[in-house]
Amino acid sequence: xxxxxxxxxxxxxxxxxxxxxxxxxxxxxxxxxxxxxxxxxxxxxxxxxxxxxxxxxxxxxxxxxxxxxxxxxxxxxxxxxxxxxxxxxxxxxxxxxxxxxxxxxxxxxxxxxxxxxxxxxxxxxxxxxxxxxxxxxxxxxxxxxxxxxxxxxxxxxxxxxxxxxxxxxxxxxxxxxxxxxxxxxxxxxxxxxxxxxxxxxxxxxxxxxxxxxxxxxxxxxxxxxxxxxxxxxxxxxxxxxxxxxxxxxxxxxxxxxxxxxxxxxxxxxxxxxxxxxxxxxxxxxxxxxxxxxxxxxxxxxxxxxxxxxxxxxxxxxxxxxxxxxxxxxxxxxxxxxxxxxxxxxxxxxxxxxxxxxxxxxxxxxxxxxxxxxxxxxxxxxxxxxxxxxxxxxxxxxxxxxxxxxxxxxxxxxxxxxxxxxxxxxxxxxxxxxxxxxxxxxxxxxxxxxxxxxxxxxxxxxxxxx
Amino acid sequence: xxxxxxxxxxxxxxxxxxxxxxxxxxxxxxxxxxxxxxxxxxxxxxxxxxxxxxxxxxxxxxxxxxxxxxxxxxxxxxxxxxxxxxxxxxxxxxxxxxxxxxxxxxxxxxxxxxxxxxxxxxxxxxxxxxxxxxxxxxxxxxxxxxxxxxxxxxxxxxxxxxxxxxxxxxxxxxxxxxxxxxxxxxxxxxxxxxxxxxxxxxxxxxx
Numbered sequence: 065x066x067x068x069x070x071x072x073x074x075x076x077x078x079x080x081x082x083x084x085x086x087x088x089x090x091x092x093x094x095x096x097x098x099x100x101x102x103x104x105x106x107x108x109x110x111x112x113x114x115x116x117x118x119x120x121x122x123x124x125x126x127x128x129x130x131x132x133x134x135x136x137x138x139x140x141x142x143x144x145x146x147x148x149x150x151x152x153x154x155x156x157x158x159x160x161x162x163x164x165x166x167x168x169x170x171x172x173x174x175x176x177x178x179x180x181x182x183x184x185x186x187x188x189x190x191x192x193x194x195x196x197x198x199x200x201x202x203x204x205x206x207x208x209x210x211x212x213x214x215x216x217x218x219x220x221x222x223x224x225x226x227x228x229x230x231x232x233x234x235x236x237x238x239x240x241x242x243x244x245x246x247x248x249x250x251x252x253x254x255x256x257x258x259x260x261x262x263x264x265x266x267x268x269x270x271x272x273x274x275x276x277x278x279x280x281x282x283x284x285x286x287x288x289x290x291x292x293x294x295x296x297x298x299x300x301x302x303x304x305x306x307x308x309x310x311x312x313x314x315x316x317x318x319x320x321x322x323x324x325x326x327x328x329x330x331x332x333x334x335x336x337x338x339x340x341x342x343x344x345x346x347x348x349x350x351x352x353x354x355x356x357x358x359x360x361x362x363x364x365x366x367x368x369x370x371x372x373x374x375x376x377x378x379x380x381x382x383x384x385x386x387x388x389x390x391x392x393x394x395x396x397x398x399x400x401x402x403x404x405x406x407x408x409x410x411x412x413x414x415x416x417x418x419x420x421x422x423x424x425x426x427x428x429x430x431x432x433x434x435x436x437x438x439x440x441x442x443x444x445x446x447x448x449x450x451x452x453x454x455x456x457x458x459x460x461x462x463x464x465x466x467x468x469x470x471x472x473x474x475x476x477x478x479x480x481x482x483x484x485x486x487x488x489x490x491x492x493x494x495x496x497x498x499x500x501x502x503x504x505x506x507x508x509x510x511x512x513x514x515x516x517x518x519x520x521x522x523x524x525x526x527x528x529x
Numbered sequence: 530x531x532x533x534x535x536x537x538x539x540x541x542x543x544x545x546x547x548x549x550x551x552x553x554x555x556x557x558x559x560x561x562x563x564x565x566x567x568x569x570x571x572x573x574x575x576x577x578x579x580x581x582x583x584x585x586x587x588x589x590x591x592x593x594x595x596x597x598x599x600x601x602x603x604x605x606x607x608x609x610x611x612x613x614x615x616x617x618x619x620x621x622x623x624x625x626x627x628x629x630x631x632x633x634x635x636x637x638x639x640x641x642x643x644x645x646x647x648x649x650x651x652x653x654x655x656x657x658x659x660x661x662x663x664x665x666x667x668x669x670x671x672x673x674x675x676x677x678x679x680x681x682x683x684x685x686x687x688x689x690x691x692x693x694x695x696x697x698x699x700x701x702x703x704x705x706x707x708x709x710x711x712x713x714x715x716x717x718x719x720x721x722x723x724x725x726x727x728x729x730x731x732x733x734x735x736x
Contacts, residue, residue: 114707115705115707115708117688177688177705178672178674178688180674230690230703230704230705230707230708231557231672231690231703231705232557232703252555254557254558255672256558256672258557258558260555260556260557261555292541292707292708293540293541293542293545294541294542294545295541295542295545295546295547296545333547333552335541335546335547335552335713336547336551336552337552338547338552382544
């Protein structure tokens with residue numbers, strides 16, 4: 065079926081002059097990079113913090129935070145840099161890897177607001193690895209490892225989302241060190257790696273001023289996104305260490321364990337970092353994506369266990385509510401929606417489902433009535449999706465969690481790049497992470513050399529950290 | 530590329546900002562010091578300028594031609610100062626400091642001319658440095674990364690940074706372009722004004 069391709073319409077923020085886009089960067093790169101620092105912009109390049117510089121042209125690299133696999137290569141978690149520029153001789157190949165010395169259940173990561181550093185977490189150990197991506201965008205280096213996240217945070221386990229705030233990083237947790245269940249919090253650090261504060265998710269006994277609007281106030285956590293112009297932050301909920309480190313087959317056979325999944329989305333006062341309202345969103349709402357456009361006061365999430373798209377939306381009275389707006393595949397077959405990617409115009413939503421290895425595209429121009437318009441099987445299993453700012457390039461990875469990935473021949477581990485012409489996805493390249501002895505690829509983030517072009521000789525040195 | 534939606538600087542929606550004192554600002558880091566020169570040509574230091582006040586430090590350069598860059602920062606500070614006029618007691622505890630990172634062109638005289646566009650209040654200091662060498666450690670302390678902007682003659686690429694510093698010289702908030710709003714900034718200043726105990730806590734935190 066023919067649909068209109070996500071276009072560059074409305075892409076960000078022409079109200080910026082270049083000198084503000086390129087703090088550390090240089091505007092001869094302007095064709096490739098913008099700082100999408102407008103408060104009404106957030107999503108991928110697509111799912112990045114609105115406080116961060118964005119690449120709106122051709123990305124040079126895809127950074128892939130990759131779980132180490134026992135017996136495969138060095139067996140360590142690693143940041144894999146893939147050459148993604150079609151004009152490069154190395155297009156579609158691994159340009160660089162940097163291993164971190166062990167396995168930590170590598171999962172998610174994110175850039176600081178100045179995009180100089182990439183923070184990546186281990187869900188098992190709680191270690192946080194900080195990579196310098198500005199000195200040489202093609203060869204990131206590990207410059208600092210935070211090994212005391214759990215202790216500093218007061219017991220938050222499983223650093224997950226790394227969300228850039230001005231001069232700071234906000235990190236969601238998945239668990240805690242007391243019972244390794246789902247109760248958790250969000251933790252804030254300076255860009256330099258100094259701990260600042262912990263904000264625990266509201267529970268019945270500690271609502272912290274939040275309104276419990278439904279049946280649940282479970283205190284679970286997963287992802288977070290912000291709508292700064294509404295002073296709103298939205299967090300979702302997954303499950304604790306006991307579950308996400310358990311073998312998937314064993315987990316689904318354990319009825320008690322299956323009860324221990326998050327059923328809430330929390331709407332926060334962004335500036336005060338205080339919870340405002342706890343919304344019932346049953347079935348483990350995972351990734352959160354907030355709309356880009358200035359009058360779109362809503363965010364999307366998808367529930368892993370109930371296979372639905374939910375809209376978290378503000379009404380005319382300024383109150384926030386959650387509404388299930390669409391099914392994703394056949395919920396009875398447990399497709400397990402895992403990652404989503406919102407287009408820059410808020411028109412299209414890509415949804416990856418792990419079990420059937422497929423991606424689905426929904427027309428969300430009416431956010432209350434999403435309509436599926438495309439579907440393609442990418443592999444035997446599928447997890448993350450990242451799209452370029454113009455929506456013309458999509459990248460997919462395969463791994464969910466070390467103990468949840470499929471077994472045997474279905475345990476495909478790949479990065480695949482596709483072109484989207486508005487009608488079909490066409491594969492551009494694929495990298496077999498098992499054959500390359502790299503591991504299990506998870507989150508992807510984009511890099512561009514032009515972001516970090518060095519100062520000309522004789523120029524005043526760029527201030528360091 | 531046309532940007533949809535509100536004009537730049539619309540910032541946070543009316544009524545969406547939390548009330549002063551309803552939240553706490555974290556102790557982010559100790560605010561750095563450094564040698565600077567006032568618009569009167571007097572040598573001093575940042576810490577002397579801070580002098581036990583709540584400080585809003587804005588890093589700018591006067592030749593910045595981006596209306597949404599340094600001029601926007603200075604305009605926002607001016608709006609914030611105007612909001613503070615309604616609370617003279619709090620206003621007397623606040624100092625604005627605009628520091629240039631372009632010492633070659635931003636002489637004390639240039640800072641005087643620039644400052645007149647935004648304020649005649651002597652509590653707002655428009656300062657510069659003697660040299661790039663004097664400037665560099667200050668920029669490093671505050672994490673302000675700059676580089677030459679070949680798109681504009683003599684321009685500087687930079688991420689807009691404004692710092693809120695408490696009376697014990699702790700950075701309590703950092704603002705970038707998308708986060709700089711006179712209502713939020715004013716409320717943050719008032720929040721610091723209401724909670725000196727937290728200032729003490731920051732001073733004792735050892736950061």
